[in-house]
Amino acid sequence: MPDKTVSYEELAAGHKFPPATYELNASFVSKYLRAVDSSGDGFVPPLAITACAIATMTKSIPLPPGTIAIHASQELEFLKLVPIGTTIECHIGVTQKIARGKMSMLILGIEVFDKGKEKVQSGRATIALPA
């Protein structure tokens, strides 16, 4: 759900969206592998974890209806192999918000932890939006 505590105009560097939890069970992994047309290797594909983080991000950003947000770039670091069945918590925060002419660039920090609070993945996404 969009973060209703803040409007897009009010979003600023340092803002943290409410974290979201996902259970990466066999059914989720199987669905993901079918979607990416891959056979899998017995663990959660790292990009399946990123998909959860990005979904958290897209659901959290309070955009006006009809706004088209473009994923411009992505940085990722995979820190730990994640077994199937793991529950993860995705944390998304605004790192930077830049206005460039008619466009606005939102740079978001991504951190994903497992139940033991160990970081399994981190990254940075750049989203381009109409200003």
Place this chain on the structure above:
Amino acid sequence: MLTEIQQGKALNSVVKHITQEKINLYAEASGDFNPIHVDESFAAQTPFGGTIAHGMLNLAYISEMMTSAFGRSWVSGGKLRAKFKESVRPGDTLTITGKIDCIEQESDVSYANCSFECRNQRGETIVAGEAIVKLSSGKE
């Protein structure tokens, strides 16, 4: 997995054909139902003129190539930086290629620095970037 890890070595390429069904499956798996990906009548009114694939679907194919080349070293020690340059439409065929640009040694750990690219059937670059894989440590 690669049997020989050396500078200049090409990674096994990955080829994928994109359909609206695959985009819908990805939306269901990821929970990202942005209408630009799944609502054909909405997407037709946008500058894209139709639905486009999720950028993360394209990135998943790049990760598949890296996992195939480096196995668990990629999954628990990989880093990537990617720029999404063009959108992908249903009907496109993507070819993902990569190579090892150099091997670097830091203390007793070696790293493979790779570059990758995803192109469509017209030769346009869709995604381009770099990846680093931690290969081994004398302490492991």
